[in-house]
Amino acid sequence: xxxxxxxxLPQVLxxxxxxxxxxxxxxLGYTMVYGILELINFAHGEIFMTGAFVGTAILLTFxxxxxxxxxxxxxxxxxxxxxTSVVTGLLGMGIERVAYRPLRNAPKLITLITAIGISFxxxxxVRFIAELKKGNYILTGPSLFSGxxxxxxxxxxxxxxxxxxxxxxxxxxxxxxIMMVTLDFxxxxxxxxxxxxxxxxxxxxxxxxxxxxNKVIALTFFIGSALGGATGVLFAIxxxxxxxxxxxxxxxxxxxxxxxxxxxxxxxxxxxxVLLGVLEMFAAANLPVISNGILGAEYKDVFAFAILIIVLIxxxxxxxxxxxxxxx
Amino acid sequence: MSILTVKNLTKQFGGLVANSNINMEVQKxxxxxxxxxxxxxxxxxxxxxxxxxxxxxxxILLNNESIVGLKPHQVTKKGIARTFxxxxxxxxxxxxxxxxxxxxxxxxxxxxxxILNLPRVxxxxxxxxxxxxxxxxxxxxxSFFNEEARNLPYGAQRKLEIARALATKPKVLLLDEPxxxxxxxxxxxxxxxxxxxxAELDLTIVLIEHDMKLVMEISEHIVVxxxxxxIAEGTPDEIRNNEKVIEAYLGKGAATTAS
Numbered sequence: 001x002x003x004x005x006x007x008x009l010p011q012v013l014x015x016x017x018x019x020x021x022x023x024x025x026x027x028l029g030y031t032m033v034y035g036i037l038e039l040i041n042f043a044h045g046e047i048f049m050t051g052a053f054v055g056t057a058i059l060l061t062f063x064x065x066x067x068x069x070x071x072x073x074x075x076x077x078x079x080x081x082x083x084t085s086v087v088t089g090l091l092g093m094g095i096e097r098v099a100y101r102p103l104r105n106a107p108k109l110i111t112l113i114t115a116i117g118i119s120f121x122x123x124x125x126v127r128f129i130a131e132l133k134k135g136n137y138i139l140t141g142p143s144l145f146s147g148x149x150x151x152x153x154x155x156x157x158x159x160x161x162x163x164x165x166x167x168x169x170x171x172x173x174x175x176x177x178i179m180m181v182t183l184d185f186x187x188x189x190x191x192x193x194x195x196x197x198x199x200x201x202x203x204x205x206x207x208x209x210x211x212x213x214n215k216v217i218a219l220t221f222f223i224g225s226a227l228g229g230a231t232g233v234l235f236a237i238x239x240x241x242x243x244x245x246x247x248x249x250x251x252x253x254x255x256x257x258x259x260x261x262x263x264x265x266x267x268x269x270x271x272x273x274v275l276l277g278v279l280e281m282f283a284a285a286n287l288p289v290i291s292n293g294i295l296g297a298e299y300k301d302v303f304a305f306a307i308l309i310i311v312l313i314x315x316x317x318x319x320x321x322x323x324x325x326x327x328x
Numbered sequence: 329m330s331i332l333t334v335k336n337l338t339k340q341f342g343g344l345v346a347n348s349n350i351n352m353e354v355q356k357x358x359x360x361x362x363x364x365x366x367x368x369x370x371x372x373x374x375x376x377x378x379x380x381x382x383x384x385x386x387x388i389l390l391n392n393e394s395i396v397g398l399k400p401h402q403v404t405k406k407g408i409a410r411t412f413x414x415x416x417x418x419x420x421x422x423x424x425x426x427x428x429x430x431x432x433x434x435x436x437x438x439x440x441x442x443i444l445n446l447p448r449v450x451x452x453x454x455x456x457x458x459x460x461x462x463x464x465x466x467x468x469x470x471s472f473f474n475e476e477a478r479n480l481p482y483g484a485q486r487k488l489e490i491a492r493a494l495a496t497k498p499k500v501l502l503l504d505e506p507x508x509x510x511x512x513x514x515x516x517x518x519x520x521x522x523x524x525x526x527a528e529l530d531l532t533i534v535l536i537e538h539d540m541k542l543v544m545e546i547s548e549h550i551v552v553x554x555x556x557x558x559i560a561e562g563t564p565d566e567i568r569n570n571e572k573v574i575e576a577y578l579g580k581g582a583a584t585t586a587s
Contacts, residue, residue: 190442191428191435191453198418198429205416207400208378208409210433210496 001289003159008285010153010163013278018169018238020277021176025231026254027261027269028183029092029224035200035264036220038108042115043095045251046122047088047225051232052242053126055084056141057133063142073144077171077237084233085226092225093218101214119247127244138243141236145171172234179227180270186223187266196220200264253280256308262321271320280304331356331532332377332408332500337386339372339556346372348556350386354500354549359526359533361543363567364553365576370536371413373553374502378410379403390500405433409498411489413505413536419478423469423488426477427460430495460495467491467521483514490521494529501525503535507542515539519546544568552576 026048033041058080062068068076099118103111130137145168153160187193198206199216207213235250236242257276261268283303287295311319332354339347347369354360362370375381377388379400388395395403409430418426435456441449464470467487472480477488486506493501503522507515519542525531537543543550544564552560552567554576560567567573 186442189453190449191432191456192442194421194425194429195432197421197425201418201420202416204380204400205412205418206429208380208404209430209492210401210404211429212399212401 004289005286006159007161010151010160012281012285014151014163014165014169016278016281017274018172018277019281020274021172022231022235022238022250022273023254023257023277024270024273025176025179025227026250027257027273028180028266029228030251030255031258031261031263031266031269032196032220032224034258035266036196036217037100037104037111039100039111040115040255041100041224042112042251043118043122044092044224044228045247045254046119046126047092047247048228048232048235048250048254049242049244049247050091050122050126051084051088051229052236052246053130053139053232053244054087054229055080055233056139056236056242058083059141059144060139068142077144077233080233081175081230085230088229088232089222089226092221092228095225096218096221101217119251123244123247130244138241140241143240144168144237166238168238172238175230175234179230183223183227184266192216192219253304256305259318260308260311262318265318265320268318268320272318276304276308279307329356330354331391332534333387333389333392334377335387335389337373337376337388338384339369339376339381340384345556347376347383347553350553350558352551352558352561354532354534356532357526357530358549359522359535359547360549360551361547362534362536362551362553363538363540363543367555368553368576369556370553371504372556374410374504374536377403377502378408401433404496404498407497407499408502409493409496409500410502411486411493411504411506413508415482415485415489417477417485417488417492420476422473423464423475423477423480424457424460424473426488427463427491427495428456430492431456431460434495434497463491463494464488466494468517483510486510486518487521490525494525498531500532500534503533503537505536505538507537507539515542518542522546 026044029044029047030041033039033044059068059076062071062076095118099114100111103114127137130139145166147167148164149167151163151165153163187196195206195211195216196219198209198211199213203213206216235246253276254273257272258269259272260276261270261272280300280303283300284297287297287299287303330353334350334352337347337350338345350373362373364370372381376383379395379398379402383396390406390408393406395406395408398406418429435452461470461473464473467490469484469487469491472484477485480488486509490503490506506522507518510518522533522535523546526533535547547564550561550564550567551558552570552573559572559576560570562570
């Protein structure tokens with residue numbers, strides 16, 4: 001049994017890292033907004049989905065006017081990533097301005113319900129537009145970076161099976177790492193990042209130190225949504241087919257990753273995302289083997305969430321979270 | 329010359345009148361104390377001056393310019409900084425970063441240039457770091473610069489609040505019970521710091537304080553509040569012998585017995 005698990009390990013790690021990178025960046029959006037407003041922004045999964053659609057729409061337009069043939073795929077990718085992040089960033093900022101800011105002093109539950117409402121609204125708007133334009137809400141974009149690369153893992157150790165990756169795997173990983181490193185630098189080293197951390201700790205005092213709180217909150221939504229939208233593009237490129245409902249379950253898992261890492265903690269969200277992705281792929285590949293076929297690969301979510309529950313029982317503040325002491 | 333003028337300032341919370349018709353003038357370069365028994369409305373008064381609360385009625389003028397209706401960050405930009413009665417530092421970040429937050433408005437890096445991390449922005453952040461360190465030296469906290477703010481001893485946290493307020497380059501500094509919880513040695517250091525700040529940084533200082541020894545020693549002008557109303561103002565000597573003030577602190581009859 002151990003041998004069979006080891007056989008598939010290289011492929012599991014590659015698939016897990018790809019999925020994990022997607023979870024990690026979407027989780028950043030949840031954790032940033034939670035850190036600053038203590039709001040679980042359920043619409044964030046839909047921002048990710050909108051990003052996937054906007055990116056695919058742009059790629060289809062490029063292909064339609066024949067630019068795809070004349071443009072190197074990397075240039076097309078960079079263009080699409082930039083346009084999509086600006087669009088979804090503004091979308092996130094707009095949602096905050098219209099739906100959350102008027103409720104900032106309302107009870108948390110009200111804002112939470114609003115977030116769920118926004119999430120349904122976005123699903124239906126995207127579905128409506130997609131059907132209007134394409135006659136079908138399930139879209140398949142032009143394939144970029146679809147070449148398969150074989151990895152001779154067996155030459156490293158004979159117990160491993162060879163693995164294969166789509167070349168888009170490298171794109172996903174490279175873009176994800178660039179986004180995470182840049183964000184980490186931005187949060188920890190710049191004036192605006194510092195202002196964000198100050199607002200997260202004490203909004204009123206930050207305002208008294210000349211920090212424009214509304215601007216900082218808008219900025220947080222812009223960055224979180226821009227990253228989420230760009231990840232949507234990566235997802236569409238890696239997995240090909242998208243529909244307006246991909247944001248729901250992926251958002252839920254990304255939120256789980258944020259909780260796993262300690263909600264409000266940026267590095268925790270990154271780690272939690274990668275961990276959840278790898279666990280899920282591990283379960284998908286190995287549950288049938290371990291359970292002698294009783295549990296199929298479709299039980300992977302049960303496995304991943306069971307891990308979450310176990311972690312939270314022993315470390316309720318998450319892996320990287322700090323214990324918060326309620327002062328009386 | 330009066331730098332801060334308050335006219336008929338009133339604040340009501342529902343039926344409770346926290347401040348009622350307060351008039352006062354703070355002279356430029358002076359040290360003014362606002363005193364009064366607990367619940368007299370002193371912190372409410374500070375909160376209105378800094379834009380945290382909007383007054384129900386009345387006017388607040390800084391250099392003859394109204395600041396009523398401005399948001400807290402705008403009031404601070406105009407030149408009024410403050411510290412808090414219950415310390416409100418950003419506990420989870422370093423001492424140096426706490427001071428740098430205060431400089432937020434004086435750094436010119438816009439959002440876009442910050443994201444691109446232009447050399448100009450990088451140079452500015454470096455300068456800010458130096459300036460913040462210099463302010464820490466000024467209040468005597470430079471050895472703690474890389475410590476998380478919540479790990480500092482109490483007296484040091486109060487000084488850090490002052491350094492952070494100075495970082496906003498204020499004209500008027502409001503200190504809300506700066507000596508609370510300090511031991512006599514720390515209090516005498518604080519007294520010296522307040523004198524120095526006024527002399528060297530061209531500051532006007534308004535403080536709320538319960539330590540009467542400190543108040544009588546450093547302030548030139550004292551305003552006394554009780555139940556939200558101004559009951560007296562004057563020099564320390566005048567206040568010390570004012571019957572209404574003694575009554576407010578010790579109850580009716582105390583004034584006559586004492587004299």
